[in-house]
Amino acid sequence: MNKIAIIGGGNLGTAIAKGLLVSKNYQPADIIITRNKIERLKDLKEKGVNVSRDNIFAVNNARIIIIAVKPYKVVDILNEIGPGLKSGHHIIASVATGITTDFIIKTLEQEIPVFRVMPNTAIEIQESITCICSRNANFADREQIKNLFSLLGEAIVINEELMEAATVLGACGIAFVFRFIRAMMQAGIEIGFDAITASKIAEQTVKGAAELLQKGGKHPEEEIDKVTTPKGCTISGLNEMEHRGFSSSLIKGILNSFHKIEK
Numbered sequence: 001m002n003k004i005a006i007i008g009g010g011n012l013g014t015a016i017a018k019g020l021l022v023s024k025n026y027q028p029a030d031i032i033i034t035r036n037k038i039e040r041l042k043d044l045k046e047k048g049v050n051v052s053r054d055n056i057f058a059v060n061n062a063r064i065i066i067i068a069v070k071p072y073k074v075v076d077i078l079n080e081i082g083p084g085l086k087s088g089h090h091i092i093a094s095v096a097t098g099i100t101t102d103f104i105i106k107t108l109e110q111e112i113p114v115f116r117v118m119p120n121t122a123i124e125i126q127e128s129i130t131c132i133c134s135r136n137a138n139f140a141d142r143e144q145i146k147n148l149f150s151l152l153g154e155a156i157v158i159n160e161e162l163m164e165a166a167t168v169l170g171a172c173g174i175a176f177v178f179r180f181i182r183a184m185m186q187a188g189i190e191i192g193f194d195a196i197t198a199s200k201i202a203e204q205t206v207k208g209a210a211e212l213l214q215k216g217g218k219h220p221e222e223e224i225d226k227v228t229t230p231k232g233c234t235i236s237g238l239n240e241m242e243h244r245g246f247s248s249s250l251i252k253g254i255l256n257s258f259h260k261i262e263k
């Protein structure tokens, strides 16, 4: 009834399959994953997941169809699987960047429930922030897809108009955070640490800061106030960063990505 077909077993497709298995809410036999080079799905096959080159077979044996191919391949996949889709049975969830629900429905020429889903690469360790919007979906479908992606991190429902913004803030955003960590490491090395120790300190500091906000529910500035002693070294460093455009450059970078994606 609720078997899942993942069309496109690349980076994201396999991360979704692995995450679902770790969650234990899905058995290996509940998942079918396809790609052309199926030998690269050996790990999943050994775990009992169905692997195949046959997208039609996958669609015929599943209810939820996750499309995880590159955006330029989506039309071919929709044309291939479209005739096998049954309205009232199948649900489509596409993770392809920039492909709208309207485009999918028009290409399929069927009023089938369609979800557009934007995770980030932390889905590999079930720590994604995944933004979801839908068309033609009823309450039960929406709950089912949200629950599915909640097994792979946090899942939130947004309006489709915000999907490009979600791509920039969440999916591109992880790269911005990595660059921040790398910059902290570089500075850490210059003030005396070896790369591994600097990396460990930077990573755990970012993780701890994020968890403090998540668990405490406070504004970041309140947490900053706790560590800034009058005339101290933290405020001195922070102010120097701001004089050099730290917040401004981050905001401008995010806006630049957004303008690029909008084009």
Ligand SMILES: NC(=O)c1ccc[n+]([C@@H]2O[C@H](COP(=O)([O-])OP(=O)(O)OC[C@H]3O[C@@H](n4cnc5c(N)ncnc54)[C@H](OP(=O)(O)O)[C@@H]3O)[C@@H](O)[C@H]2O)c1
Binding pocket: 007, 008, 009, 010, 011, 012, 013, 034, 035, 036, 037, 038, 055, 068, 069, 070, 071, 073, 077, 095, 096, 097, 118, 119, 120, 121, 171
């Ligand atoms: N990676 C991310 O962080 C991220 C985040 C959000 C959204 N996305 C979106 O997710 C999608 C997948 O990204 P990715 O990074 O996982 O790309 P990827 O690693 O290139 O995976 C795409 C997979 O599609 C398979 N494929 C190609 N033609 C196929 C066909 N006819 N039938 C079945 N499978 C086929 C390819 O398999 P073969 O090589 O065997 O042909 C490949 O493994 C993209 O649309 C991307 O925009 C990615």
